[in-house]
Amino acid sequence: MRNFDDPIKIGFLLIPGFALMSYASAIEPLRAANHIAGKELYSLSNISIEDDSSACSTGHEISCNVNIDTAKSLDFLFVCAGGNPFSFQSRKVFTWLRSLAAAGVTLGGVSGGPVILAKANVISGHRVTVHWEHEEAMGETFPNAMIEHALYIFDRKRITCAGGVAPLDMMHALIAEHHGAAFAKKVSDWFLHTAVRPPGAAQRMGIAETYGTANPAILHAIEYMQNQIGSPPPLRKIANYAGISERQLGRLFKEEIGESAALFFRKMRLNYAARLLRQSTMSVTEIGYAAGFSSGAHFSKCFSAEFSKSPIRVRKKA
Numbered sequence: 001m002r003n004f005d006d007p008i009k010i011g012f013l014l015i016p017g018f019a020l021m022s023y024a025s026a027i028e029p030l031r032a033a034n035h036i037a038g039k040e041l042y043s044l045s046n047i048s049i050e051d052d053s054s055a056c057s058t059g060h061e062i063s064c065n066v067n068i069d070t071a072k073s074l075d076f077l078f079v080c081a082g083g084n085p086f087s088f089q090s091r092k093v094f095t096w097l098r099s100l101a102a103a104g105v106t107l108g109g110v111s112g113g114p115v116i117l118a119k120a121n122v123i124s125g126h127r128v129t130v131h132w133e134h135e136e137a138m139g140e141t142f143p144n145a146m147i148e149h150a151l152y153i154f155d156r157k158r159i160t161c162a163g164g165v166a167p168l169d170m171m172h173a174l175i176a177e178h179h180g181a182a183f184a185k186k187v188s189d190w191f192l193h194t195a196v197r198p199p200g201a202a203q204r205m206g207i208a209e210t211y212g213t214a215n216p217a218i219l220h221a222i223e224y225m226q227n228q229i230g231s232p233p234p235l236r237k238i239a240n241y242a243g244i245s246e247r248q249l250g251r252l253f254k255e256e257i258g259e260s261a262a263l264f265f266r267k268m269r270l271n272y273a274a275r276l277l278r279q280s281t282m283s284v285t286e287i288g289y290a291a292g293f294s295s296g297a298h299f300s301k302c303f304s305a306e307f308s309k310s311p312i313r314v315r316k317k318a
Helices: 020-037 091-102 113-119 132-141 166-179 181-190 207-211 216-227 235-242 246-256 261-279 284-290 296-307 311-317
Strands: 008-014 042-048 053-055 061-063 076-081 106-111 152-155 158-161
Touching (some): 008 020, 020 042, 020 181, 216 246, 216 261, 261 296
Parallel strands (some): 076 106
Antiparallel strands (some): 152 158
């Protein structure tokens, strides 16, 4: 272990509604590191916006020992968020994050936290990741964001993590950087975290596991559809990409997926639009175009037929 004269000061900004699993997976390895070392390697603080607590995703209040007005100097700050981080608005928080960035504090975002960092304009020019649920809306809302499919990313003084249990992997890497790989392994073993994943590991199951098929032509077709949601190509082009005829494509989808390729692709685009309606600030018309529909009226008709509710109703509920 490297010797540190003073503990590394790490704060967790708990945005109301933050994901409890993500927060626990981030802070617990640091607490365990202190316990295993027998001394305070990390000075930890929960930070609220104003109150002395913050409600997490389960509704439980997590005690915060400081708020952004009383927080002292930090080496790292991790923003923990969940729910719909795109709806979060606080000039006070955004200004504070920018002041920390200017002071050289390493800023991190966990689960929906990278969205808060983007809204504060402190991740420009940095590679970032975010929970897959927010990735599409983040890409549409911040088109210049350098988003990558990863569990976590360290890029200079910015750390972003997809959330869930991925912070266990992220903190293993951070602790190893500070105190060596052997000590980090002891911390991971403490949590029975014996299979530490690399940063670029997948956030979700692969296409084969998700759709229950191993047919290579279908897997290639679905992959192509996922990459062409905003500009849906004709079926013949999808079939050509998959290396089969359009007729074979239709037959395989019926046999393996249980519905036509055209219907499958339309549902994929409508589900994409539904996520944008719940998470982004884009207009209904803009979302329709982003999902590859030629007009707002056509989008609304298809959406209502699929979900038995209009896009406007889904947006209002969100």
